[in-house]
Amino acid sequence: MVLAVRSYGLNVGYEVEEGLLWVIDGLSMEVGVGESYCLVGESGCGKSTIGNAIAGLLPPYAVTDGVLELMGVRAIEGRLRRFDGLRGRVVVRIPQDPAASLNPFLTVGEQLVDVLRAHLGQLTEDEARRRVEYLLNLVKLPTEVAEAYPHQLSGGMKQRVAIALALAPSPKVVVADEPTSALDAYLKFSIARLLKTLRSALGLTLIFITHDISLARYVCDRVAVIYAGRVVEEARIGDIVEGALHPYTKLLLRAVPRRLSSERLADIPGAPPPPGRYPPGCRFRPRCPIASEECTKDPEADEVGEGHRVYCWRWRLR
Amino acid sequence: MNPLLSIEDLYVAFRTPRGGLALGYRVVWALRGVSLSVEEGESLGVVGGSGGGKSTLLRAVVGLVKPLRGSIIYRDLDLLKLSWSQRRRVLREVGYVPQEPSQSMDPKMSVRDIVLEPLLALGVPRKLREYLLESVLELVDLPGDVKGRNIRELSGGMQQRVAIARALVTKPRLLLLDEPTSSLDVSTAAQILNLLKDLRETLGLSYVMVSHDIDSVSYVADRVAVMALGMVVEVGPTCNVLAEPLHPYTRVLVEPEGVEGEVALDPETACPAYRWCPWRRGRCAIERPKLVEVGKRHLVMCWRYV
Secondary structure (H helix, E strand, C coil): CCEEEEEEEEEEEEEECCEEEEEEEEEEEEEECCCEEEEECCCCCCHHHHHHHHHCCCCCCEEEEEEEEECCEEEEECCEECCCCCECCCEEEECCCHHHHCCCCCCHHHHHHHHHHHHHCCCCHHHHHHHHHHHHHHCCCCHHHHHCCHHHCCHHHHHHHHHHHHHCCCCCEEEEECCCCCCCHHHHHHHHHHHHHHHHHHCCEEEEEECCHHHHHHHCCEEEEEECCEEEEEEEHHHHHHHCCCHHHHHHHHCCCCCCCCCCCCCCCCCCCCCCCCCCCCCCHHHCCCCCHHHHCCCCEEEEECCEEEECCCHHHC | CCCCEEEEEEEEEEEEECCCCCCCEEEEEEEEEEEEEECCCCEEEEECCCCCCHHHHHHHHHCCCCCCEEEEEECCEEHHHCCHHHHHHHHCCEEEECCCHHHHCCCCCEHHHHHHHHHHHHCCCHHHHHHHHHHHHHHCCCCHHHCCCEHHHCCHHHHHHHHHHHHHCCCCCEEEEECCCCCCCHHHHHHHHHHHHHHHHHHCCEEEEEECCHHHHHHHCCEEEEEECCEEEEEEEHHHHHHCCCCHHHHHHHCHHHCCCCCCCCCCCCCCCCCCCCCCCCHHHHCCCCEEEEECCEEEECHHHC
16 A cells, blocks of 8 residues: 655754754654644654655755655655655645745736646646636635735635645645644634645645644644654554653643643743754653653654554653 | 723724725724723733734733723723823833743843843832842742843743743733743743743732633633624633633634634624624624623623623
8 A cells, every 4th residue: 555655764954064963863654645644743843844854845955864755656765855746746835834935926816827837837828717716716715816915815815825825736745834823723723624624625645733732633633743853652643632651742731721620731841952952862851750761772662552652661650 | 999900991093004006094993992800819811813902902001002092090090191200100010021022122132131121211229120130030930140141042931931020020910911822832831821820829910911822811811801803702700701602703712623614703894703603683783782791790792692
C-alpha cells in the first residue's frame, strides 16, 4: 500500500553562522492516504520545519539527511531534495499568515488564474473562469470575491482564499501550518471545519500543524507530539487526550484551561531548549518531574498499544 | 456598596478613510452603548471576536481614546469629567497591560527603565523607586539580574511578566489586561494565567481581562461579559454563562464546534446576530433589545427573554 507521507530517520538542519544547526532529529512517520495527521507542539520545537520539509519549501541553506517519500516517490534522500513535479500536484502548504502570502496588487481571481496557468499550462478565458468559480465554491466564498483585492477581505476570507490557492493544482497532500493562529475563536473552528469537509470531499491527506490540542482533536485522526525537534509521543487523538503517557504530553494537556474547572494549570518550569542547545538523551529531562539517571540515554520507542508509541524511559512510573 | 469601576452607556467612534480612491472618511462605531461594572476584588472577563470593541473598552478607561458619550466612574469619580492632572492621579490606581508585550515596550529600553517609567511620571523619589522595582520584580517571579537586560533579549513569557510588573509598580487596585496570553505558547500562557490568579489573591486586585479565548478568561474571571460589535450581548457569572449560554452569539463562542453555517455579525441590523439567529423575530432587525435580567447578575440582550 502506498503511503501519502513516509519518512525514515529524517534530519533537518540549517546552515547558520556558527555552523550546522540540526533542528529535526530522526523523524519517522507514516501517514496513510486520506488520513488526517496532526503535529502538536510549542513554538520553536520544529513543527514548521517538518511542515516545510514535507511541502518541499525548505530554504536553500537547509540541510537534510534521511528519507522522505510522498505518495511513494522519494522526495528527500540524504542531502538531495527533488520536489519538481511534486510541489503543487502532490503536496502544497497552506501558509500561517494568509495576509502575508497574498499579492496585494492582484485580485483574487488573477492570483488563482496565475497558479492554475503555472500548473495546467495555458487555459482559455472561459476555462479559467470556470475553474476559479469552482475553487471559490469549494472554499464557500461567493464568486464575486474573484474581483476583490486582498485588502478588501476579512481575515477569515483571506484564509479561505489561501486555501483555494493551495487547492488550485489539485494536490494530494495538504500541509496546513497553523492555518488558524491569526483568527479568533469562532473563525478558527470555521476554517478547521472547512479543512475537514475538503479532506473528505476531495480525499486529501491532511498534515495539520498546531499548538492547540482542542483543534487537533476536532480535525485529526492521529497526532504526534513534538518536543525540541523530536516526536515524544504518537497515537490516535483519543488516546492522547484521554490516556497520554509521556510526562510532557500530560503536562501540556493540563496547561490548557478546561471548561468549568478551577483546577490549577500545570506549571512546566523553564522553557523548551532552542536548537543547538538540546540536552543529551531525553530532551525533556531538565524540565521533567520524573527524570532520572537513565534519561541521559536517548529514549527508544515504546509500543504500548495499537499505533501508540511513547519515547520515555520512565512513563510507567506514574 | 458602589462598584470600583462602572462604565455607563459608553460610545466610542473612529473616523477611518473610505479606502480605495474615494475621498473622505466614514465613521466606525467601536463601542455602542456599553455598560459594565466591576466590584472591589472582582475579576471581570470580556470575550468576543475580533473587532468587537474589547480593546477599545480598556483604552477608553485609561484615556487612550476619547468616548463620545457615556461615563466611566472609578470610585465615585467620573473620569471623563476630570482634568488631565487629576485623572493621572486617579489612574495611578489602575494598571494597564496592553496587548502584545513586544509591541508595547521600547525595544531599546532596559527592564529597569520600562518598569520605573510610570513612577517617574508620578514624581516618586529615587530611593523608593529602587525599592518598588525590587519588590515588583519579585511579585512577578522575575530574577533580580533581569533589571539591566534589554527587553528584546527576553522571551515572550518574560516580556509579558515585565509588562505586568510595569502595571503593578504604581500599586494599583484594578488591573486592565488586554489579551495577556494570546501571543504566548501553551505552557507559558499557563504560567501567566497562574501568576494572574496568584497576584489577585496576594494583592487583592480587581481585574478586567479581555481575550478572545473564553476558556482562558474563565480560568481567571468571576464574571464574563460577551461583546459583539461594540455591544455587550450577555454578562453573567462565569459558570452560568459557560454552562448555559443564552445569547446566540455566546453559544457560538462557547461551542464553536457545534455551529452550522456562517455566523458573521452584521452592524446594519439592530441585533448583530439577526442574520443567523435561530430564534429571531421581525423586531430584532429594527429595534435593539434591552439588557434583561435573567438570573442573579446575569443579563442578556435578547428579545426572547423580555
